Amino acid sequence: MERRFFLMAIYHLSIKIISRGKGKSAVAASAYRSGEKIKNEYDGIVHDFTRKGGIAHTEILLPENAPQEFLDRGTLWNSVEKIEKSKNSQLAREIEVALPKELDREKQIELIREYVKENFVKVGMCADIALHDKNDGNPHCHILLTMRPLNEDTTWGAKSKKEYILDENGEKIKLKNGNYKTRKINTTDWNEQDKAEEWRKAWADITNKYLEENSIQNKVDHRSYLRQGIEQIPTIHLGVSATQMEKKGIATDRGNINREIKHQNAILREISRRIKALLNWIRGIGKEEKAENENTKSTLPPKENLLSFFENLIHKNADKNNADLEKYIESYQLLKEKNITSINQLKESITDLRDKNYKTTRALKDTEKKIDDRIQLIDQSEKYLKNKDTYKVYAKLKKSKQEDFYNEHTAELILFESTKKYLKDHLGESKTLAISKWKTEVSTLKKEKKSLYNQILEIREEVEQAEKVKTCIEQLQEQKRQLSQVKRNELDL
DSSP states (O other): OOOOOOOBOOOOEEEEEEEGGGTOOHHHHHHHHHTOEEEOTTTOOEEEOTTOOOEEEEEEEOOTTSOGGGGSHHHHHHHHHHHOOSTTOEEEEEEEEEOOTTSOHHHHHHHHHHHHHHHTGGGTOOEEEEEEOOSSSOOEEEEEEOOSOBOTTSSBOOSEEEEEOBOTTSOBOBOTTSOBOEEEEESSSTTOHHHHHHHHHHHHHHHHHHHHHTTOOOBOOOSOHHHHTOOSOOOOOOHHHHHHHHHTTOOOHHHHHHHHHHHHHHHHHHHHHHHHHHHHHHHHHHHHHHTOOSSOOOOSOOTTOHHHHHHHHHHHTTTTOOHHHHHHHHHHHHHHHTTOOSHHHHHHHHHHHHHHHHHHHHHHHHHHHHHHHHHHHHHHHHHHHHHHHHHHHHHHSOHHHHHHHHHHSHHHHHHHHHHHHHHHHHHTTOOOOOHHHHHHHHHHHHHHHHHHHHHHHHHHHHHHHHHHHHHHHHHHHHHHHHHHHHHHHHHHO
């Protein structure tokens, strides 16, 4: 039977909110991603990223009821900044996607354009897209989306509205302070939890469509490994710097981690495949037993006599000193050690092996994630501390001088803000950068990982032993079939 293998192209889609409350600006985000110079009329800061490289394509896509002047990103995002009055306003939604390297630039642009139009522009969002490619093997696209609906007269609509809560008689409920009880109703479903899943699936579907149309067999899947039923360890994100070094043939720590993970995954897939084959074989035996009738005798060994069966095989082949004898002895020792005397018990043993493999794999995955989490914390903390002094200088400057300083130290300041947010999201209530403690934990976790990996290798050895038992039983089955055929031929004569 022909087997078709589909390679998995890279799938990446992340969603985040650009919020003023977190010190972000929609104008700054647009300027940085498009590589343009735009003044933020809200705070007067000019964001100049015209020297930024790696920008392959930019474009603004508008719904039908949007004013045409929004085709200028400065006008679009300053309009957003102006309509949002609150200090913690959500200004924009950003979706970042990895573009398939298998497609040429023209097809990549067509792909992202169709995806954005069908999923966002069609329902009323303005979209600002920027395709980045530094020839480092990581082409990707940033999609900035507006969060307010547009009215028919091209003005910005409300994100939500108040609705009166009525009592059982249909009357408004008055509160003690004199106001009426209300609830907030969103005017769109763009913030609904299931939207993220919908957009993720849509990206996978349209990417696969483009890959297929261009005769590329690679596929992407928006689901996690767990949801796909793939029992393997996810590789870690290399990052731009490590990717560039790896492309030049320079090994990196994160690259080495991924190579180790890929090697482990190959072994995990191999073990799973072999265990599945063993269980299918056992099920086949069960079907053969059910198919027995008066004219067809089973080719199986006696149901409760596996040990005796192998003992007889060993005695019959004792003088031959062949390779089969060694297999028979190994199989007998395995069965005796595990006290397996029947096919059913053999099936239970293989099922236990499957469960053990699953449990150990899950533990290995969890440990690998803990290691990566700690390494990320260490890396982000060190970058935070490295750029902290630069940010302090920037914060103390007068607003009139901040612009020039920001433009001169853009990378350091952006990196500081990014690491600050990461640490805030991942440290929880603790604000301590326990770098030494985390490094000790990484060392301990790596030892645990090594122990779990050794358990995986032991499982593989047990699978190999079970396969030898299978081979021996199949040999007996074939011998009995041949004898039965000889007897039937004699009866026909």
